[in-house]
Amino acid sequence: MRSTSPFSPALASAALSLACSSAAPRDDNGATSFTSADASASSGVTTVEDTTSTSETTSDTDDTDDTNDTNDTDDPIKFDHLDPGDQPGGGCDPERIPDTTGFSFVKTIDLGIDTLQAGFYDSTRDRVVVFSFFGEGRVLDIDGNIVDQIQAPAEALPRLDGGAYDLAGDLALLINQDCDLVEVDPDTFTAQAVIPLGMAHGMSICAGLAIDPMSNLYIASHGTDELVVLDRSGQVEQFRVDMLDIGMPGFDGIAEIAGSENFLINSTTNLTAAIIAADGSLIAGPGLVGDAPIMGGGAVGQPDSMLTICTNGHTWVCDAYETSCSDFAPTDGDKMACGCLFVG
Numbered sequence: 001m002r003s004t005s006p007f008s009p010a011l012a013s014a015a016l017s018l019a020c021s022s023a024a025p026r027d028d029n030g031a032t033s034f035t036s037a038d039a040s041a042s043s044g045v046t047t048v049e050d051t052t053s054t055s056e057t058t059s060d061t062d063d064t065d066d067t068n069d070t071n072d073t074d075d076p077i078k079f080d081h082l083d084p085g086d087q088p089g090g091g092c093d094p095e096r097i098p099d100t101t102g103f104s105f106v107k108t109i110d111l112g113i114d115t116l117q118a119g120f121y122d123s124t125r126d127r128v129v130v131f132s133f134f135g136e137g138r139v140l141d142i143d144g145n146i147v148d149q150i151q152a153p154a155e156a157l158p159r160l161d162g163g164a165y166d167l168a169g170d171l172a173l174l175i176n177q178d179c180d181l182v183e184v185d186p187d188t189f190t191a192q193a194v195i196p197l198g199m200a201h202g203m204s205i206c207a208g209l210a211i212d213p214m215s216n217l218y219i220a221s222h223g224t225d226e227l228v229v230l231d232r233s234g235q236v237e238q239f240r241v242d243m244l245d246i247g248m249p250g251f252d253g254i255a256e257i258a259g260s261e262n263f264l265i266n267s268t269t270n271l272t273a274a275i276i277a278a279d280g281s282l283i284a285g286p287g288l289v290g291d292a293p294i295m296g297g298g299a300v301g302q303p304d305s306m307l308t309i310c311t312n313g314h315t316w317v318c319d320a321y322e323t324s325c326s327d328f329a330p331t332d333g334d335k336m337a338c339g340c341l342f343v344g
Contacts (some may be wrong), residue, residue, distance in 0.1 A: 103328035105297030110143035116318035118163035124238035155191040162209035179206040241280030253306035259337030311340040
């Protein structure tokens with residue numbers, strides 16, 4: 001979420017009181033009536049102690065534009081859709097799936113809720129989940145049809161601002177701007193554990209979350225303009241990347257591109273998108289959302305939450321202040337890569 005307070009037409013009074021995503025220091029004076037610690041005490045949710053260790057954390061990002069770095073094969077695995085008999089999580093050879101280095105606009109999907117901040121694709125249940133900054137959510141099929149209305153757990157509120165699906169643990173992961181990682185049951189959407197990350201790893205205004213095939217967490221620290229990579233426990237810092245070095249101030253959304261080990265990211269300051277490698281180095285972009293080759297077409301006013309769908313390779317980019325997400329397809333065709341989501 002960018003560094004100005006979002007205006008929610010439907011929830012204007014709530015938005016005024018939350019001071020949504022200011023790059024200024026967050027208000028920690030106890031004005032809010034709910035804390036994750038309160039939730040843990042009342043609900044039995046596990047709160048992980050904030051004890052961490054750090055591995056080699058310095059990362060010199062190579063600022064190279066390697067837009068043509070794709071895996072050329074004679075017989076790539078590409079599908080227009082997931083066969084009904086196939087199950088996400090099946091076998092996959094990532095070397096046989098061409099890397100996606102650009103997307104093209106397909107359609108706009110209206111969710112009926114605004115201030116869209118956290119979304120993910122649940123590959124086990126073959127569905128998309130999107131939440132607003134305030135916790136109201138929608139479950140959709142991959143075509144964009146709403147199938148359920150849900151609510152984020154209180155432990156992830158207020159200021160919900162990122163989400164991902166952990167295939168290995170069959171858990172939804174949510175993160176708020178205070179950098180509390182909340183593990184959530186993907187069927188009931190109740191919190192299972194709360195892991196505070198912000199103070200231990202020097203992060204501020206956590207605004208995006210993704211998980212790689214080795215179950216490492218990729219977190220957008222919007223307040224420090226950094227990508228911070230942690231192990232799945234959240235205790236060990238793997239490395240961090242200064243996003244200003246690759247021209248992405250206001251780094252916000254991030255989603256893993258299945259089958260490539262790369263990530264799609266965006267900036268809410270410059271309204272741009274880019275594709276980075278697992279080490280944070282630049283592969284393609286930055287370029288304006290709406291302009292080819294990174295994300296061509298569409299009309300996303302304020303790109304924020306991002307998610308990718310492994311059954312077809314599409315990405316959804318949700319608008320921070322509107323009620324819609326935009327569906328973008330890989331420019332080189334749909335791809336099924338669900339088997340590449342987890343290799344650990």
